[in-house]
Amino acid sequence: MSQAKVGVSCEATKLLAEAFTASLGDSVVTHEEFLKKKRKCKGNLFPQPLDISKLFELSYVSGPFGDKPADSVVIKVFAKLLSGEIITHHVKPDATVLDFQERISDQTGIPFDQIRLVFNSTYLMDYKATLQDCNVRNESTVHVYKQLTGGGGPLQLLVDSTLLDPPFDYDFSDMSDDGTKYYRGGYLYERPYGWKRYAIKVKDKYKDNLWLGPKGIRVDSAEGEWPVSYHGTARTPAGNIAEVGYDLSKGRRFKYGRGIYSTPSLKVASKYAQEFTSEGKRYQIVLQNRVSSDNLKIVESGDGPYWLQPDEAKIRPYGICIREVDN
Structure with a gap:
């Protein structure tokens, strides 16, 4: 039996970064690895500290499962930004991922091609799929990532x-x-x-x-x-x-x-x-x-x-x- 020493070891943060990478399906690195990558990118890389509770939020579903709503029903879907801000959208279950992402882009001003949507541990990549197909139900929460491109440089998730x-x-x-x-x-x-x-x-x-x-x-x-x-x-x-x-x-x-x-x-x-x-x-x-x-x-x-x-x-x-x- 042993207690950990005060201070987060490099070994621990590396292990956690690899664990989060596997869980989120997106690259998560340590601060030291970020600095190395940034040097290779000639500074064109921006850090996005990963709140550990985000790992938990991305893998639970707070909305109901099961019964499919009628086509005429309008459901309430929450879009949660990395800042913690929550935007409420009223949409039909047969709205496509494309439709929903365009709505988020219009409301937040984030360019469409820089938005990544995550629901229930899964990136919503199929633009033709409906919210119903993705098991997004009334009062479900979809998480919104912003991926910078071009002159702004990409975001890199790292263990905070x-x-x-x-x-x-x-x-x-x-x-x-x-x-x-x-x-x-x-x-x-x-x-x-x-x-x-x-x-x-x-x-x-x-x-x-x-x-x-x-x-x-x-x-x-x-x-x-x-x-x-x-x-x-x-x-x-x-x-x-x-x-x-x-x-x-x-x-x-x-x-x-x-x-x-x-x-x-x-x-x-x-x-x-x-x-x-x-x-x-x-x-x-x-x-x-x-x-x-x-x-x-x-x-x-x-x-x-x-x-x-x-x-x-x-x-x-x-x-x-x-x-x-x-x-």
Whole structure:
């Protein structure tokens, strides 16, 4: 068992950059790699620090799944810019990706050819596809990237190490479950044995820190803290964690749909763990979250539970778990 040293190591940021590259499907580099690339481009390259919570946002679906709306229905779709600004669009489900991208261009002034749209971990590249084809439903959020071209030079995503919190890292990679039960927020907490946890800087980010609970190793819950869950960012043949969670919930007494799916089970989360390669070794990445128990819905399945939190503000990623897997 070992605690991380204060300060983000080059090895850690490189590993995270490669993990984010695999998860986003877009190049993410360290600050040092960015400087090297910029020199090669003779300065014609601009940094875009990657907010780590963006990785989480790009891989969940906050809008409902399933039933297709009638052709006459007008749906509300949110376009979220990198600045955090959200623009609401009222469109028909049969509007094409081309139509939607042109609307964003008209409203934001961003040239059409510099816009990249991401929904549910997928770039919307097929301009002929409809929003309905892409599973974009009422109140779904589509993320908007701006790719600079020509004289402006391209944007390069890079790991913003200032958003990491090394004093709270913890290395569970050589540890195993000894049967001790741990609880957080009144729910069983499955510690990430076999993984190394990199902490995200979230202390004092919100109005209080009660949701995190007190620092230190403890088995009992603390008053006001939130339970722990995990979220995989990869897509499987069956879909991602949000789509599968929704499918499991259909036909039950409550038809769940809108909200954020995660799981308290690492076994379940590992099914959706994004794999990537670094220095010839294979790794997996999952995100560790705190979830408010307010209105939390539990969807039971054969492999374990899925949690649905209807309010996306009440689930907060606070750690990144990475483990090496056999080749």
